[in-house]
Amino acid sequence: MTPVSDAAGTVVATGARLRLDTLGRIPAASAPLTRPDELRPGVLHLGLGAFHRAHQAVYTEAAMAAAGGDWGIVAVAPRSRDVLTRLTAQDGLFSVLTLSAGPPTARVVGAITELRHAASAPMAIVDRLADPEIRVVTLTVTEKAYRLTPATGRLQADDAVTADLTTERPPTTLPGLLARGLLARYRADAGPLAVVSCDNLPANGRLLGAAIRQAVELAGPPAALTWLAENVTFPATMVDRIVPAATAETVATTRAVLGVTDLATVSAEPFSQWVIEDAFPAGRPAWDQVGAVLTDDVAPWERLKLRVLNGVHSTLAYLGALDGAETVADALTRPGMRAVLTRLVAEDVAPTLSPPPGVSVDDYAATVLERFGNPAIGHRTLQIAMDGSQKLPQRLLGTLADLRAVGAEPRWAALSLAAWMRFVRGRADDGRELPLSDPKAELLRAALAAAPDTPDGVASALLGCAEVVPPALADDPVVRGLVTEWLTVLDRHGVTGALDAAG
Numbered sequence: 001m002t003p004v005s006d007a008a009g010t011v012v013a014t015g016a017r018l019r020l021d022t023l024g025r026i027p028a029a030s031a032p033l034t035r036p037d038e039l040r041p042g043v044l045h046l047g048l049g050a051f052h053r054a055h056q057a058v059y060t061e062a063a064m065a066a067a068g069g070d071w072g073i074v075a076v077a078p079r080s081r082d083v084l085t086r087l088t089a090q091d092g093l094f095s096v097l098t099l100s101a102g103p104p105t106a107r108v109v110g111a112i113t114e115l116r117h118a119a120s121a122p123m124a125i126v127d128r129l130a131d132p133e134i135r136v137v138t139l140t141v142t143e144k145a146y147r148l149t150p151a152t153g154r155l156q157a158d159d160a161v162t163a164d165l166t167t168e169r170p171p172t173t174l175p176g177l178l179a180r181g182l183l184a185r186y187r188a189d190a191g192p193l194a195v196v197s198c199d200n201l202p203a204n205g206r207l208l209g210a211a212i213r214q215a216v217e218l219a220g221p222p223a224a225l226t227w228l229a230e231n232v233t234f235p236a237t238m239v240d241r242i243v244p245a246a247t248a249e250t251v252a253t254t255r256a257v258l259g260v261t262d263l264a265t266v267s268a269e270p271f272s273q274w275v276i277e278d279a280f281p282a283g284r285p286a287w288d289q290v291g292a293v294l295t296d297d298v299a300p301w302e303r304l305k306l307r308v309l310n311g312v313h314s315t316l317a318y319l320g321a322l323d324g325a326e327t328v329a330d331a332l333t334r335p336g337m338r339a340v341l342t343r344l345v346a347e348d349v350a351p352t353l354s355p356p357p358g359v360s361v362d363d364y365a366a367t368v369l370e371r372f373g374n375p376a377i378g379h380r381t382l383q384i385a386m387d388g389s390q391k392l393p394q395r396l397l398g399t400l401a402d403l404r405a406v407g408a409e410p411r412w413a414a415l416s417l418a419a420w421m422r423f424v425r426g427r428a429d430d431g432r433e434l435p436l437s438d439p440k441a442e443l444l445r446a447a448l449a450a451a452p453d454t455p456d457g458v459a460s461a462l463l464g465c466a467e468v469v470p471p472a473l474a475d476d477p478v479v480r481g482l483v484t485e486w487l488t489v490l491d492r493h494g495v496t497g498a499l500d501a502a503g
Contacts, residue, residue, distance in 0.1 A: 032110030033065035039072030061111035067286035072113030099376035129181025135282035179215035192281035209234030317384035318419035336499030414482035429494035455487035
């Protein structure tokens with residue numbers, strides 16, 4: 001038996017490693033539905049993170065097992081080699097550990113047929129995008145990789161993007177990589193393609209399509225835009241599954257279930273949902289046969305999830321982190337927290353929604369809180385609190401704007417915004433430092449440094465960040481007043497006081 005170490009060299013388990021030649025050691029219930037060495041590729045996926053492995057890869061493997069088809073996944077790691085290295089050593093195999101109140105279960109997934117690294121070989125990805133074998137491209141790259149201006153949704157044609165599109169250098173940004181790949185496909189006459197965003201952006205298909213059209217307009221001839229319009233679709237999607245960061249404990253638990261060591265394992269809750277606009281000019285896996293919802297209109301599902309699930313998640317993360325809660329489940333146990341979140345949805349969010357037919361917003365919210373309370377999911381508040389400048393425009397600010405448009409006072413949504421602002425200040429209620437991991441961190445810190453360290457000063461400084469908050473919302477005296485009021489409560493009494501005041 002040989003020791004197995006993680007990327008930092010720490011021994012996390014001993015024994016056989018998950019690979020094709022060790023599949024015979026795992027329980028039958030954990031066996032993959034497909035094998036990488038028996039598949040041909042049809043999907044290229046950008047973003048090799050945990051969410052893709054626990055979501056789209058699971059659906060795609062199940063679809064191939066149910067209905068066949070050449071839809072193996074060419075999995076591309078945009079930057080970090082860590083997961084890529086682990087998966088390469090495991091023949092592309094990994095497992096999903098499902099955590100609930102009962103005993104954990106694990107199943108190996110065998111949908112990945114090829115592994116690539118965009119940062120070291122971007123032109124190889126451009127060539128793969130131009131390959132007729134690839135008919136669907138999916139993305140899980142987080143909001144910031146799209147390089148969109150949060151307040152407008154337009155592509156930020158910064159120096160890096162512009163260089164990708166106007167020079168011959170290998171592309172270094174996601175918009176540059178996709179645009180160059182699509183232009184190569186146009187020149188090769190390689191056939192139609194669907195490019196599917198699976199990130200938490202409102203109208204993610206429309207936004208991605210508009211950004212890529214901007215990029216192609218900068219980089220290619222006018223005829224390429226015509227080809228793009230006639231051959232490439234950008235279906236909208238809504239994805240949902242809680243996938244916390246894997247730990248050494250995740251690896252150990254997976255080994256106990258499988259009998260072999262998987263250093264690319266991911267953990268997830270039992271719940272999973274995928275709603276997809278059915279616009280695939282070159283075909284798609286039979287996702288609809290394995291639980292995905294194919295529809296002509298994703299928008300009601302998307303808005304429900306962004307404003308209820310994601311909005312509540314962010315609110316819980318900021319309030320919880322300020323109050324010293326390490327995990328979401330822990331934050332939810334704070335006295336008064338459930339009541340505040342319930343009122344946030346019922347009084348502020350629900351009036352802004354037209355849910356899908358047959359769906360109750362209140363029932364959906366109750367299910368969300370039940371999922372967040374899963375004691376087996378150690379979803380860290382600081383992980384969810386990352387990238388707030390990119391997330392809040394979709395998760396929260398739209399709710400505020402819609403309520404103000406009809407003259408309503410967004411009391412609970414203002415508390416959410418105030419909690420984010422206090423988090424950006426960088427101190428928990430007990431004085432501990434809070435990390436600010438955000439692409440706009442420098443902008444946010446500079447705004448705070450130039451303002452008085454008072455509730456009104458903090459509100460004015462962060463509302464004034466036009467790259468995050470739309471000016472019409474920032475200039476609204478009702479919003480400013482409510483946010484300042486909540487910041488005052490949080491300053492004087494902390495999260496406990498705010499929850500008490502809310503009651």
